[in-house]
Amino acid sequence: MSWNPGGGARGHVNEMGGTTAGPVFQARDVRGDVHVHGGGIPLPIPRQLPRPGILVNRQEALAALDRMVSGHGLVVVTGQAGIGKTALVLHWARGRLEDFPDGQLYADLHGHAGTEPAPPAEVLGRFIRSLGIPGEHVPAGLGERAALFRSLVAGRRLLVVLDDAYSAAQVVPLLPGGPGAAAVVTSRWRLAGLMMRGAGVVRLGPLGEGAALDLLGTALGSERVGRHREKAGELVELCARSPLALSVAAARLAARPGWSLDDLVRDLADERRRLSALAVPDAGDEMTIRAALELSYRGLPDRAGRLYRSLGLFPGTAFDARMAAALSGEPLPDARDLLGVLDAANLLEHLPGDRYRLHALARLHAMDTVREHDPPDARADAVRRLVEWTLAAVLAANDAAAPYRRLPGPPDAPPGPPEFADAAGALDWLEQEFPTVRAVARRARESGLDRAAYLLVDAAWPLFLHRGQHAERLDFDRVGLAAARALGDRYAEAKMLNRTGLALRALGRPDAAADDLREALALWRRLGERSRAAGTRRRLGLLAFDRGDMAGAVAEFGAALEEYRAAGDDRHVALTLCDLGAALIRDGRADAAVRDLGEAERLLSGTGDDAYNQARVLVLLGQAHASRADPATAEDLVVRGLEGMRAIGSAIGEADALHVLGDLALQRDRVAEARERYEQARSILAGAGAPTRILDRRLADLGGP
Template identity: 45%
Template sequence: MHTAVGADRPPLPRQLLPAPVHFTGRRAELAALDDMLIEAQAGEYPLVVVLTGQGGVGKTALALQWAHARRNRFPDGELHADLAGFGGSDPVPPSEILGAFLRTLGVDPQRMPVGLSEQAALFRSVTADRKLLVFLDDAFSAAQVRLALPASPGCAVVVTSRHRLTGLAADGARILEVEPLTSAAAVRLLARTVGDDRVDRQPDQAQSLVDLCGGLPIAVRVAAARLASRPKWSVARVVTELSDERRRLDALSAPGQVSVLASFDLSYRALSDAEATLYRRQGLQPGAEFGVGPACAVLTGADPAVARKLLGELVEVSMVEEVGEDRFRLHDLLRLHAREQCVRHDGDDERAAALRAVVEWYLAAAGRADRLVSPSRRRLPYAFAAEPVELPEFAGRDEALDWLDGERVNLIAAGRAAMEQGWAELAWQLSDVMWPLLLYRKHYLDRLEIDRRGVAAARTWGNVFAEADMLKRLGRVCAILGRRDEAEQCFRLSMDCARSIDDDRGVADAQEGLALLHLESGQPEPAIDEFRSLAATNRRLGAARSLGLTLINLGTALSAAGRHREALDVLAEAPAVFAGLDVADPYNEARVLVARGRAAAGAGDTDMARETATRALSELAALGSPAGVAESHEVLADIARRCGDVADAVEHLRAAVEIFTTLRSWRLPAARNLLNDLTTSHAAREPAGPQGTDRCGP
């Protein structure tokens, strides 16, 4: 099953960046795209077209212009992803693209499949019968985009790349070459930026200027922005400067790069010292897109208001692109140019300090969200090199989680950057601070990378507590992904580390992970012994919340072993434990209800079981916990089966199996086997007469 979209249909995706303001020319290309769409719709197959051409030639602008003009053909919305194929960092992996699209289309992050093939299958299911426009910008390879292509004939996909992506052509994609602008179109682009009067007064010089730019829109725009910011300058002056710059670069640059680099260098040298510093250090940003806070952090010690003003000025001269409210990025060519200028003008220590300030900004911002979502968890202190500014404010828990999710790619990139620089403590902190996101929104594959980096960082740092904590987390995600041997090794190593520093709480936490691993592996008896030992340890340590969690797990293990009355006795203590906490924990209070419902059903008290499990289902659905909802359905299915209502049992089991599948839950095999048995027996008995007699009813 692949249906994982929530009951509340999400808003239509409208992810396209704004249409280019001064778009010029391209009539032939636009007409070709229209013809391809008409042909595809007539043939009832999805259109896939690759716009290919050199960097800066205007592929993205062409795609956006056409997409905005034809968006009414796609009533189910538009999806957009920047694949970062040529931005100087690693291209975005297919799993990241699919994950982002599936979340946009309403798939609950907690129910996101882990495997790439499962994600691709779910994407095809979710987009079936929809009319979507998908824009995949700056692709590096066919393999990067192939799994993100919907199969519905009502869809169209536009891919931009400097490569021809002939692998997609073999799958039926159309290839459209994007050439530099004609001279006439390039002059019109210049005029739209600087005004018709200036161009009309110097037509020959305007022609020379766009020729020096090689017909590349990005070079024309940067040169035009320089003229627009100097209304008294003649076009001839910029032509002279650009001619001199081209001669300098001819000896230094590869063919085809001279026009762009000359335009960039000329504009860069026109910046003030402060503007130039801010621009070139944006090349250090760990992510492709960034907000005001990290953009300003590169000017260590600067007044945020001044940094904001400088950032606005860079937008005005087209050196930085504003892609949303307080969201910015550099064109990939400008990003590479900024990095080159940073290496040329800033010393090693200056670059390191600027990068550290950005990475620490992400830690500080994520830390605010972390403390709001998970206020009671243990943390290690961190001394910031400088106090970060322009940090986000959150109105509540959901807003904090949404921020973590929205900045997830940048936070992961910041952690990688910290590790690459040898800042082990900072790299560990960036792994640790993402715990609330990974707990509530899952992102299992990201979690595997994050936790492994956390272990490596802790070992490099030499902090045994940090190593034990991250090993425990790595063990849990390995267990979820079915890597049980690796999971057990992680939990045992975590216990060894914690014992070596006399951290009883750490030992207990790792032991709990090991006990859960045994329970999930179908070994309830050893798990029962471990949970009983843990309960005693938690009482001794005065760890009330941990005691409550252990009681839930112990009751679950006892039920799994068929010892339902013992389970009810254990679980009777749990509500009072959670009620006595300083910080309310409604999620685990609802989990107690699930465990009690399961035990009551096994003990034969179906009335209590049904009432308890129904309440659990309602509360966990309100809390947004797919795992809890699935377990509640599983318990209600067991009750219905015991009462002879096979049809109701099948309905509940189908709901549970669907969620367990997307969560890769250890409960899936048993639930799926029972569903198959019940479905078969129900089908065999259906002709015999009326169904649904409730043996548990009045």
């Protein structure tokens, strides 16, 4: 059997549940490619290409792309910032849809966005989900994700567009492996590592003068440009014939019809300290773009300009109107309107789901501008508002997903946290926003907001309990640990050591996990927190359970149980009885397990706020009855537990129940049903990054993969 922290009775659980639409994959350690055969519901066809910007007179580059893709299958489009690499590739790709009937995948890799480049594992996760694999089934590790992605696209005529790459190492895991698929990469770097792998290269330079004038005419109207041909020529040269700089300058003119080209040229001339770089090729790319963005920013209404600057402080990538309102201090309706102004000014990109992000270069400009114009105390206030709002949102999600946890009430942080109808919705939000929550927690630490950083980590716990072991979990928990230590709060430190101990356990590092848990235990004892010390002993019991040391596990669980009974803590008595029951089942003592688990069920039925453990004890009781050769009772109990896990959106709990149902089916000689249950459970576990060894053995014994 396997097990999960606070969960079922079978070691590290790697489970899957829910309704699937298409193939289901599950793996722990994958070496080499995985090949998928057979029919079933076809995978979805992704159409992810964003709408391209204006493109003029790039026929030579488009023809080169045609040749390179046909000859190499992998092409790097490289050139200066703002030179039009993305526009070129998107126009080319949209003109070749028939060549790639199985879909087009797109990812912005944020190579020069002012934040850390997009991790390949996260990009692969998005790709795999877009190909029809539910998020809870996506493996945690980079290697597993890359292998699954290659398997999903094998034999498909599909295009992958990787925009703004930072390095070859970032790109390589994202490349499709088989014939028929192609990848086009844009980057300011030439990416010699990809050239060594046989990539073709298209180098994009500035527009010719005629093409630059055509671009300006397309944006402003050819008649307006034609009336002032000389000034238009001066303007395109001041903009270094950069498509992005010209587009931003044209947007400024279009937004102010009373301005002439001569007015804009004079305004550019007044900025010679910045625009002088336009005439110096080795002065760097940013000066050209920065000058154009500065003009666009200066034309914004005051409040839109303040919002734009505040977004330069946002530590993540994508944000919604609530986050923008918190950061800027604007009321939510006004923040939405102001985001529309920034979108119209071509400084902002509107994403699906009513989310936004600054264009990469605009974000760099906003970061510089907020430092130049806003005093340190104003910037600190903006960060504090964002941290407090994020904390309020995560605490609200925690309350919806795990109401039995007694955490502080959320701070009063306008515009108010999101509302969650149920636990599943809260978990969905936590999963989607985890990259932002992680980035905000780090920024809180950097800003000295250690209490908030600690609470952000603490409140996010339901995500890991119900949706599996994220690859980023240990680092995130260590942010909370560092914050607790900076506060000098020994209670919080011990709590975070419990968290890092469980994270290390989930990563298969039991010795390191034991070190952190023993350190936590020593702190609890010094603090006189006997119940908390009992909780840490429960966790040490889980490590003994993992090692197969049932005597050690029973001893640790028994010691914890004694403390909880003495304290009158019925809920933790019940949870510890669940742990003890799992160990007794593994030890072949089913009658004793039924007795202890029955008591746990009675205690948990008196609480209405712990649906997870109410479902979990049913699954464990089902296992115990199965060991007593009572399969009908066992199956009824486990099915009820499975329904409970699905109701709260707990993928890990669902997989645990499916594993037990597989055992029950096998016990009754229903081999096909057992195989199906094991495969479902295995897929969930692989997606959650949990070990699948036990299920692998089960399937191998049945002649499965």
